[in-house]
Amino acid sequence: MDELTWQKSTFSGGPEGECLYVATAPDGTIRLRESDTPDVILTTAPAGLAALIRYVTDAD
Template sequence: MPPTFELAWQKSSYSETGSSCVYIATAPDGTLRLRESDDPDIILATSHGPLQALIRALKAGAFEGIQA
């Protein structure tokens, strides 16, 4: 069983009230954890470098026109 620990989740400042919100937390091992308010049981783990690259790509419009 994986170790359990309490994460201090912070909501993105870009998330509007009543909309889908993105939350981020730092785990004890230094990795970042991400979750969405619509499905908080799904948690992604990443590190600073890949998350920074994703944010840069989003800001540059790299994913415009892609539909889920």
Template sequence: MSARDWQKSSFSGEGNACLYISALDHATIRLRESDEPDTILTTTPTTLSALIRSAKAGQLDHLGTA
């Protein structure tokens, strides 16, 4: 897969902790992190949208606490 297939998140800085996204088609979205570019998470637009909405609403904040 080519580097041009991946789009860097606008929220990623210039460091190594960057998130990249790629759409294979209208039903499949791929995510990867710059630290582990060979590890790819595959999901659907609907599932990713639900995750983003939950994170924005603070429903996942408890996951970051010990």
């Protein structure tokens, strides 16, 4: 797999052990990982992540 460029979420805060990182893979999928378990990487399509974000923000 090509090396991914991980970006820390702007909503992450506190110690490094509590951060969410996001990367876009060459195939256009979105990869997510937490700093405390960096070997566990979730993969989703951009539309799936957008739907999750809409759901979470509408729940407030």
